[in-house]
Amino acid sequence: MSRTGRRPGAPETSEAILRAARRAFGDRGYEAATFRSIAEDAGVDPALLVHYFGSKEELFAAALNWPVHPVDIFGGLETSNTTEMAEMIVRRYLSMLDQPQVRDAILAMVRSAVSNERAARMLREFVTEEILAILGRITSASDSELRASMVASxxxxxxxxxxxxxxxxxxxxTTDEIAVLVAPAIAGYLR
Amino acid sequence: MSRTGRRPGAPETSEAILRAARRAFGDRGYEAATFRSIAEDAGVDPALLVHYFGSKEELFAAALNWPVHPVDIFGGLETSNTTEMAEMIVRRYLSMLDQPQVRDAILAMVRSAVSNERAARMLREFVTEEILAILGRITSASDSELRASMVASxxxxxxxxxxxxxxxxxxxxTTDEIAVLVAPAIAGYLR
Known part of the structure; x- marks a missing residue:
């Protein structure tokens, strides 16, 4: 396994744990999703979660990071004009939300963040480091971080x-109907 | 009684109504929870609900300890042009979020909705009937409900x-910095 922070082991086991973790964080939030309940859902011994992921925070990060790569939504846009960029961001985002696995991860993030300060901090750092950094390169305005935050909001x-x-x-x-309405708003933020 | 908008009367009666309302809104949702059924649950005459709380919207707000009335954000805007309207909506909303009591109530509602389907349904019906209805009167587009939903989002x-x-x-x-960025996006949705 090449992924940072993940220990070597059977890929199918760690994938099963990640799937169960995404469901658990999504359904119950960070606080209520215990190692024990996630292990039970995944059909493995709780000790394996420690073995593969170390801590609940690391499991949370792995569960959330894995299917959503900000670069898939926000990457490779620098060559387009603002309007095209905005439309591509919205369409990529909506098509990601249409994939149950990705949607679960995003909702897990949101559900956990509203009920737990640690999860909120992780989401904050994730958005700041991964998303705002990319968007900040797209807009050259002096308030680029605020503008990028508005896109995220x-x-x-x-x-x-x-x-x-x-x-x-x-x-x-439909994705089209939403994209047509939202793209101009996003373009306004990126201008 | 010192509470704004609540008329004087026996505290135990209004508390009984609020308890019945919380149960009714929680169990059956905003739409199905009628004045009549809440009055019946509380063992009082429906006229007393009007006496104490005025409208279903005000009863819902009181039951949730919800200090925000949609009309405070979205009301009385029909005479302005779209740009002015958008700016007023954003400024009113941001100044409400700056009041800790209002912010707490909004965050409580969001927290309930992300983890509880019943609370999500209540929020959905409340937003649909009270907020989208007002916004729907502002925009005359055939997709006015979708546009109003985009404002809310x-x-x-x-x-x-x-x-x-x-x-x-x-x-x-600052409120100003956010309002300047967001108002054009809101105006785009209301057009």
Missing amino acids: QLVGIAMLRHVVRLQALVEA | QLVGIAMLRHVVRLQALVEA
Whole structure:
């Protein structure tokens, strides 16, 4: 295994643990998702979680990091103009949210962050280091970090209302319908 | 009784109504919880609910200890143009989030909604009937409900990243700095 912080072992076991962890963090939040309950869901001994991931915080990070790479949403856009960039960001993000595995990870992050300061800090560091850093290179304004944060806030708000609160209009809207409305807003932030 | 918007009366009666309302909204959701059924549960005449709380919206707000009335953010805007409207919505919303009591209530609602399907349903129905209804009157587009949902998603995202995740740039930004960036995005949704 090449992944930083992950100890060597049978890939299928660690994948099963990660899947169970994503579900557990997503359904119950960081605090309530115990090693024991995740191990039970994954059908493994709790000691294996320690063996593979060390701590709950590391398991959380691994569970969340694994399927979502910010560069998949925000990378390789520097050559486009602002309008094209905005539309690509929105479309890539929405198509990621349509994949249950990725959606689970994002919702796990959000659910955990609202109920636990440690998870909020991890999400904050993740967004700041991974997402704002990329977006900050796209916009050259002096308030680029605030502008990048506004992009993130619009994307997080869509995930919240489409997949957690499930506002009917947002649930029923297609990716195209949402992208057409949101892209100009995102473009405004990136300008 | 010192509580704003609550009319004087026997405290035990209004407490009984609030308990019944919390149960009713929680169990059946905002829409199905009628004044009549709540009055029945509380063992009082429906007229007393009107006497104490005025409207279902105010009863819901009181039951949740919810100090925000959508009309305070979204009301009385119909006479402005779209740009002015958007700026007023953002400024009113941000100044509400700056009041600890209001912020706590909003975050409590978000926290409940992300971890509890019943709370998510209550929030969904509340947003749909009270907020989207007002915003739907502002925009005349055929996709007005989706547009109103996009406004809500941007506002929810700001609360999440400014007050829960606490992204540094958003925490440090003034109301003015945020309003200047967000108002054009909101105006785009309302057009």
